[in-house]
Amino acid sequence: MALPSPNLDDRRFQQFVDDAKRYIQRRAPEWTDHNVSDPGVTLVETVAHMADQIVYRLNRIPEKNHLAFLDLVGITLFPPSAARTDVTFWLSAPQEDPVRVPVGTETATLRADSEDSVVFATERELTVVPCELRHLAVQHSGEQVTDRTTDLIEGTDLLCFAESPAPGDCMLLGLSAAVPHCAVALRLDSRVDGVGVDPRQPPLVWEAWTAEGWVECEVDQDTTGGLNRPGDVVLHIPGGHILSRTGRKEAGWLRCRVTEPETGQPFYTTSPTVRSAEAFSMGGTVPAVHAESVYDEALGESTGLPGQRLRLAHAPVVGDVPPLHLQVADFAGDGGWTDWDVVPHFAASGPYDRHLTLDAATGEIAFGPAVREPDGTLRQYGAVPPKGAVIRARRYRTGGGRTGNVARGAIRTLRDSVPYVAEVVNREAAQGGVDGETVEEAKARAPITLRAQDRAVTLRDYEELARRAAPETARITCIEGKLEEYGSYAVRVLVVPSAVPDPGGRLRFEQLVPADSLLQRITRYLDERRLIGTRLAVGPPYYQGVTVVATVHAFRGVDADRVRRDAHDALYRHLDPLTGGADGKGWPFGRPVQSGEIFAVLQRVPGVELVDEVRLHAADPLTGKRGDRTDRIDLDPPSLVFSYDHRVRVIGDDT
Numbered sequence: 001m002a003l004p005s006p007n008l009d010d011r012r013f014q015q016f017v018d019d020a021k022r023y024i025q026r027r028a029p030e031w032t033d034h035n036v037s038d039p040g041v042t043l044v045e046t047v048a049h050m051a052d053q054i055v056y057r058l059n060r061i062p063e064k065n066h067l068a069f070l071d072l073v074g075i076t077l078f079p080p081s082a083a084r085t086d087v088t089f090w091l092s093a094p095q096e097d098p099v100r101v102p103v104g105t106e107t108a109t110l111r112a113d114s115e116d117s118v119v120f121a122t123e124r125e126l127t128v129v130p131c132e133l134r135h136l137a138v139q140h141s142g143e144q145v146t147d148r149t150t151d152l153i154e155g156t157d158l159l160c161f162a163e164s165p166a167p168g169d170c171m172l173l174g175l176s177a178a179v180p181h182c183a184v185a186l187r188l189d190s191r192v193d194g195v196g197v198d199p200r201q202p203p204l205v206w207e208a209w210t211a212e213g214w215v216e217c218e219v220d221q222d223t224t225g226g227l228n229r230p231g232d233v234v235l236h237i238p239g240g241h242i243l244s245r246t247g248r249k250e251a252g253w254l255r256c257r258v259t260e261p262e263t264g265q266p267f268y269t270t271s272p273t274v275r276s277a278e279a280f281s282m283g284g285t286v287p288a289v290h291a292e293s294v295y296d297e298a299l300g301e302s303t304g305l306p307g308q309r310l311r312l313a314h315a316p317v318v319g320d321v322p323p324l325h326l327q328v329a330d331f332a333g334d335g336g337w338t339d340w341d342v343v344p345h346f347a348a349s350g351p352y353d354r355h356l357t358l359d360a361a362t363g364e365i366a367f368g369p370a371v372r373e374p375d376g377t378l379r380q381y382g383a384v385p386p387k388g389a390v391i392r393a394r395r396y397r398t399g400g401g402r403t404g405n406v407a408r409g410a411i412r413t414l415r416d417s418v419p420y421v422a423e424v425v426n427r428e429a430a431q432g433g434v435d436g437e438t439v440e441e442a443k444a445r446a447p448i449t450l451r452a453q454d455r456a457v458t459l460r461d462y463e464e465l466a467r468r469a470a471p472e473t474a475r476i477t478c479i480e481g482k483l484e485e486y487g488s489y490a491v492r493v494l495v496v497p498s499a500v501p502d503p504g505g506r507l508r509f510e511q512l513v514p515a516d517s518l519l520q521r522i523t524r525y526l527d528e529r530r531l532i533g534t535r536l537a538v539g540p541p542y543y544q545g546v547t548v549v550a551t552v553h554a555f556r557g558v559d560a561d562r563v564r565r566d567a568h569d570a571l572y573r574h575l576d577p578l579t580g581g582a583d584g585k586g587w588p589f590g591r592p593v594q595s596g597e598i599f600a601v602l603q604r605v606p607g608v609e610l611v612d613e614v615r616l617h618a619a620d621p622l623t624g625k626r627g628d629r630t631d632r633i634d635l636d637p638p639s640l641v642f643s644y645d646h647r648v649r650v651i652g653d654d655t
Contacts (some may be wrong), residue, residue, distance in 0.1 A: 010235055016048035045186035067439065075446045079360035081472050085405030085426045085435030087120060087288040088183060088236075091128060092422035094280040099420050100283075101126040101286060106291050106415040107424050109406055117413065118406055119292050119406060120430070124288040128182055133279040135174030136251045140362045141166045146248055157273040159260055160227055163500055165268040167203075169258045174251030174280055180241040181544050183283035184254075186233045188224055189276040195228060195267035202226025203261045203268070206233070209253040210240030217254070226414065227256070227272035236285060248250030265621075286424075288411075290433055291318040291397035299365070302328070304387025306370035306380060314398040315363030316436060325360050325394040326365065328385045337394075346381035355382040355642050363398075404433035407500045429500035430509065456529045459491070466493050466538075469525035470518055474498040476580050478635055481537055490535040494589070494638055495522060496577060505569060509621040509642060512577060514540050543620035544635050545644035546575055547626055550602055551612040554652030558607040566605045567648040572602045577640040590637040602648075612651070619644040 011019075021034055021044065034041055070076075084603045086286045089101055136152045139145045140162045148158050154175050161169035174185065178411050197203065204226060207214040215238045223231030226353040235254065246253055261267040292314075299310045327337040332350040340354040346368045357366045366381020385391060411426040437445075446466050456462045462478040470476075474496045481490025498516060499511035523538045530536055554563045574580050574597075580587045595614045617626035621642050635641065 002558075006385075011046075012051075013048050017045055019049060020044045047188060054595050058640050064515045065071055066443070070442060070446055071445070073450060075442055076359075076473060077435060077439070077442055078363050078437040079316045079319070080400035080436040081432055081434045082400040082401075083406070083472075084123075084125055085120070085288060085411070085428060085430035086285050087122065087424055087426050088245050088283055088420050089126065089128070089283045089414075089418065090283040090423050090425070091281070091420050093420070094282060095128070095420055097406055098130060099128040099284075099418075101128075101418050101421070102416075104420055106292065107411050107417060108413045108415050109410045110412050112150055112539040113230045115429050118290060118403055118410075119399070119415065120288040120404075120411055121291050121293055121424075123287045124286045124287055124433070126181060128281050128284040129177050129179045129181075130250065131179050131184065131279055131281050133173060133177040133186075133277055134176045135251050136274075136277060137172040137173075137174070137249070139170040139172060139244065141168030143529065144173065147249065147631055152274070152277060155275060157275050159271040160256070160274055161268070161271040163231070163548075164269055165258050167258050167260045169271075170255045172246060172253055172255045173277070173279065174246070174249055174253055176251065178241050178243045178252040179237050179281055180239045181284050181286065182281045183220065183412045184235050184237055184286065185280055186235065187231075187278045187280075188227065188233065188274055189230045190224065190227055190274055192522040195226075195272055196266055197226045198266050199225030199228055202258045203265060203456070205257050205259050206235050207257060208235075208237050208241045209244050209246075209255075210238060211242055212240060214255070215240065223297060227274070232413070233513060234282070240253060250582050281384065285427075289399070291399035291400075293395065294393065295398050296394050297393040297396075299393060301389055302385035302387055302389045304384060305396070306368060306384050308367050308384075310365045310391065312363035312365065312393060312396065312398075314396075315361065316398065316400050317358065317360040317363055318397040318399050318593050319360060320397060323360060324365075326356060327392055328354075329390040337392075339394075343382075345635060349382040349402040350378035352383055357590070359458075398408055400433060401434050401435045404430055405500045406430045406503055413458040427628040429502075431500065432496050433498075434471050435557070439451050445470075455531075456491075456526060456534075458532060462493055462526060462530075465526055466495070468524050469522045471496070472498055473514070473518070477589055479589075481535065486537055487535050488531055490537060491530075492638060493526065493536070493538045494520065494541040495519060496537060496541065496640070499578060505572060507572075507576070507643075509543065509580070512540070512543060539588065542636065542639045543577070543621060543642040544639050545621040545632065546633060547617040547619045547644050548598055548646045549574075549615040549617065549629075549646075550598070550647070551611060551651065552605075552608050553610040553650045554607050554650050555609045556652070558652060560650040560652045563607040563652070564607065564648050564650045566607065567602055568646055570601050570605050571646045571648070572643045574598075577642060580641070587641045590635050593633040594642055595631040 006047045024031060038167060065523055087107055093272050101122060103122055103151055105122045106119055108119045111117040135149045137145050137147045151158055160171040178232055196281045199380055206219055208217050218236040220234040220236060224233060243250055294314055295315055309583055322342050324342050326340045328334050328340060330338045338354065340356050342351065343355045346355060355368060367384060368380060370378045370380050370520050373379050381523050388641055392604045399484050408429045411424060414421060456465050459478040463476055466476045477494050481492045495514045496512065497514040500505050526536055552567060554560055578586050593616060595616055599611050603609060615629045616631060617629060618633050621644050
């Protein structure tokens with residue numbers, strides 16, 4: 001389907017005639033005979049007919065020319081980017097031998113009635129290393145490590161920490177092997193209950209020894225209640241876990257460390273004990289990308305001419321390194337295949353370099369052109385496959401787009417069979433999927449790109465270049481840094497990452513904190529393009545938590561629970577940093593929250609007859625501490641709202 005062409009001039013024959021007659025009346029009022037029989041009108045109609053033909057030809061300029069002009073100045077469509085997430089493979093039972101999950105193993109979401117499943121492929125090989133508990137030691141704060149393995153074997157009740165625990169006390173567990181990227185279950189048998197801590201929030205942290213030191217482990221589940229009762233602790237071990245020597249014992253060490261209690265957090269009065277302990281690997285985690293792999297795709301035979309173009313059967317192509325493994329049959333050699341490299345352009349390519357370019361958005365492959373020099377000679381940029389040589393795409397991956405941004409827990413299906421793997425799941429939402437750029441978006445971007453010329457001068461330039469460095473981000477804005485905080489000539493770039501709500505439409509606060517790798521990538525890109533002397537600060541905005549406490553009246557006969565759920569959904573939807581606000585494009589930076597607009601939001605909820613009361617409270621999303629009641633919450637320019645624990649009371653008669 002051809003792109004629609006713009007109507008550059010919508011005037012027609014009769015309009016030209018009418019405009020000419022009105023102009024004649026102003027310039028030559030003595031001419032009063034405007035009938036069709038007048039020779040002057042005949043002349044006017046003749047000129048109008050010629051103008052109508054010119055306008056017709058003008059409007060025949062195709063949109064392709066516009067795109068060609070954009071291409072001449074280097075404006076090309078951005079390809080879609082693929083979403084990524086970590087996928088955990090859970091074993092059906094602990095195994096004695098390592099379980100390997102090959103690179104490229106495909107997993108997918110459950111298929112819905114109206115939607116196809118979304119496929120993710122692992123980006124590296126995963127090895128679930130079997131392990132067992134070999135050593136147990138304790139270390140009191142500031143003291144030496146004491147080996148208690150013998151006591152554990154004899155079944156003696158061991159104090160995990162000092163008799164009166166203090167922050168810094170540790171219980172160390174030595175595994176038989178290093179288990180990077182694995183999920184390890186610790187089965188502990190304890191006989192001490194009621195030691196003063198809250199079982200739901202014990203002052204403990206689990207860590208693993210890596211080449212960089214102790215690194216915190218993610219706790220998947222803890223049924224011990226802070227080591228108070230028998231149960232399991234499932235830990236996700238970081239990738240740098242290594243064997244090390246502690247107290248003359250070499251093992252893959254883990255430790256449980258007592259931390260400083262937070263405000264209001266109960267602390268240990270006595271140390272918990274351990275009577276028996278065991279450890280075993282039960283899974284592993286590996287990064288996965290929204291992509292499907294294509295192998296050995298035949299692209300045809302070479303014509304032997306410079307500048308030939310071929311197209312892959314599947315597009316877009318995921319931006320791997322390299323994005324495409326292309327081979328050409330080597331008839332001059334031993335009949336094998338030669339590899340060709342993907343380059344961004346042919347400027348540095350010689351006539352014997354096996355180079356090609358790839359348009360990731362369309363899947364088009366181009367070989368080097370031949371350019372005629374001023375002296376009449378031809379210069380070949382990049383080698384040309386010999387005539388008749390078979391060309392194939394050995395491997396590439398296709399995918400990308402917003403469809404890959406799936407919620408946590410959505411990936412549940414294993415498309416490739418892996419022995420001993422019972423299930424697969426993504427413990428966090430997939431992020432980074434962005435649809436490819438449209439023609440209209442490229443046309444809107446072109447003037448900004450031409451003005452910036454890959455240099456950041458104005459605040460708008462910083463925003464545009466930051467989006468170019470990280471197109472997967474949800475929102476980016478740039479403001480002037482305060483003199484007292486950042487010094488002179490400071491620029492603040494505020495980054496809001498893409499986030500997929502959990503089932504139920506709720507965002508978690510940690511989802512809105514950009515990853516360090518994302519901030520570093522933007523910082524490096526802008527640092528190369530900023531003006532000398534400009535201070536650059538890239539980071540997240542300040543999130544102001546907002547709690548709405550409201551009372552509404554429902555119509556008679558309406559389900560109060562449904563009204564309450566709809567009211568909560570409306571509040572979370574309106575006070576959303578990504579999709580909230582009046583235009584649905586995210587709450588504006590620095591815009592205050594007022595009780596009046598909350599009245600209007602709740603009044604539009606189906607089933608609400610009257611909004612009786614609305615109270616606003618500023619809240620801390622990290623601690624949950626809530627401020628005093630107010631009718632207006634002001635936000636600073638680098639701030640966004642975050643919905644935190646709204647409360648809606650519904651008064652109604654369900655009969």
